[in-house]
Amino acid sequence: MTNKLGSSNPNRIPKKTNHSKVQKLLAKSYSDKIKIITITNIGKIQFKKSKKAKRLSISIKDLSIINVSVPLYISFDIAEEFVYTKLAWITKNLKVLKNKTKLNNTDKELARGILSKRLDYLCEKYNFSYNKLSIRNQKTRWGSCSSKNNISLNAKLIHLPKKLIDYVILHELVHTNIKNHSKEFWDTLDLYISNSKSIGEKLKRYSL
């Protein structure tokens, strides 16, 4: 997540700069290149001078520190002011990242307990069989079924409504018999879960 300062404020940021002078000053000490401040309820903000940066940009990739890349011609004071104007954006994105982190750290063993129980229940109920179950923390898919009928389920499924968990499990179980997404596949899946295709669409609203 990044937030860049556009060129909408030409008065505050000098366009012309003396780069060689700036660089000499920068070479003086490490502290000229980096400044770290702490903002209450937000945390540490690291400002870093960058030769490559053409504009101020805030990036939130990690909960421990927020990085602000500062072009050589912009002072730390102006960079700091910029950050203060973006606090609402920062807070919002920190929250999104916190939720993502929580989801990505979903306990695999806990998920295995819940999902394998449901998988085995549905197998018995509808007379399916599979080879091996693995629980993963994938970033791109909720589940998969290999040519050898090894089923893989995403640990994050346990945060979804029960109906969607069943949909993913039954989808993969039908793949143990039909390896594609043909009409036959969807018709078969409909026998176990009605309107399966529309439930599949609903699932797309839950981002991984």
Ligand SMILES: [Zn+2]
């Ligand atoms: Zn499929």
